Amino acid sequence: MEAVVDELPVILHAFWLTVRLTVISGLIALAWGTVLAAMRVSPLPVLRAAAAIYVNVLRNTPLTLIIVFCGLGLGTVMDVQFSRDDLSVNNFWLSTIGLSAYTAAFVCEVIRSGVNTVPMGQAEAARSIGLTFLQTLRLVILPQAVRAVIAPLGSLLIALTKNTTVAAAIGVAEAALRMKNLFDAHGDAVIPLFLGFAAGFVVLTLPVGLLFGWLSRRLAVAR
């Protein structure tokens, strides 16, 4: 266990990066996923089709492929740069693009299933008092839809937390990459280090699950 104790600053630093990746990608995915869900239930066939194609392509592509595309395709070949003098900032945002683009597809489907829980009469009533589509969505449908899917959104956040380890594929120094490096430096302490990192993820994800379970009960729409 002493390797874990000795390297605690490195491990905490790595998990801090994991947290940052999760929170920022999570927020972008939530916003973008909501827009996609709105597109998928919109009255315009073009928007519905575009969102459906996006969701099906991103949802069915392995995340590793998406992240490596962001790193090599966007970053290296197309020369998309977020910072000319800081490689870690650059890799961080490239992987954030990949993580949020991927997670947004799932957020979209979760929210859309939430929309289906809202009784049809709600939308009809909203239209009959003269609300536009966007007003109906914003004021009537989404508030009820999102409250119905708090728990699955929590599951997505947990999945995202663990998915951030894929960012190691393009050199983001989060938990998985640091663990690999520590294995090399402490060849005799592979199992304690592994258990230490596993525990780190449990510490991050367990409270998220509990929080979202509690939120979903508290915010549930009583019908």
Next chain:
Amino acid sequence: MRFGTCMLVLAAMATSLTACANSGASSIVDKAKDDKKLTIGIKIDQPGWGLKKPDGTYEGMDVDVARYIAKELGVPESGITFKEAQSANREPFIQQGQVDMVLATYSITDERKKKISFAGPYLVTGQDILVRADDTSITGEDSLKDKKVCGAQGSSSPKRLADKFGPDWESKNLTQQQGYGACLPLLQNKQVDAISTDATILAGFAKQLPGQFKLVGQPFSTEKYGVGLKMDDKAGRDAINNALDKMFKDGTWRKIVDANLGEFGKFFATPPPLERY
């Protein structure tokens, strides 16, 4: 209750893994003589050193040296089983007896000598720098201070630079990819200015794309590649050292170096002195 059981299982797994660490004390020499078979740990993704080809055969300097040693110990080529040994599991593989010896760009260090023993070295190299062929601004370790550098995850070479230049440099100037092969496109596309690790490994990769890269040739560390063996196998160490000595003298060493490292073979002029103990 269920959580308790879970922890017990984990603890049992951990102890069983360490428990089998010290089994089997017989020498590799006896095993080679009796069974005519050896299991050898190599890298399978290191061009020039240990590379598994699409047809399932292996090539590289470590592979050739391993075959030579096996032959000297009386094992025909058909009796060799190559097994992938990644950097992190080389010591456990030897200790647990999963392989009889390891030739996997394996640096002899005092730290490792506490757990296993080494024959050799059969090559001495050092951490060097690979740059684009037209780059003249990088002349040695110190010129990396304001350059972007690529290294591999789980390798000690980037760590050496990070320790020297500090965490701020590490964050801004160092990217750690999954293996040195993944660094090459970054260097080609000018995302980074240099790749730094053992000259031997750089040479293996650079040889695949002739003319595009050059080695700076100013090594700033000493790495001695040895053959990893069980801690207490002195007879095996002596036999392998004798085989290496013969390989150095009969010209096979030169041939193997030139065949596997091509134009970069010139950086390795003479065989290193053996360190018998």
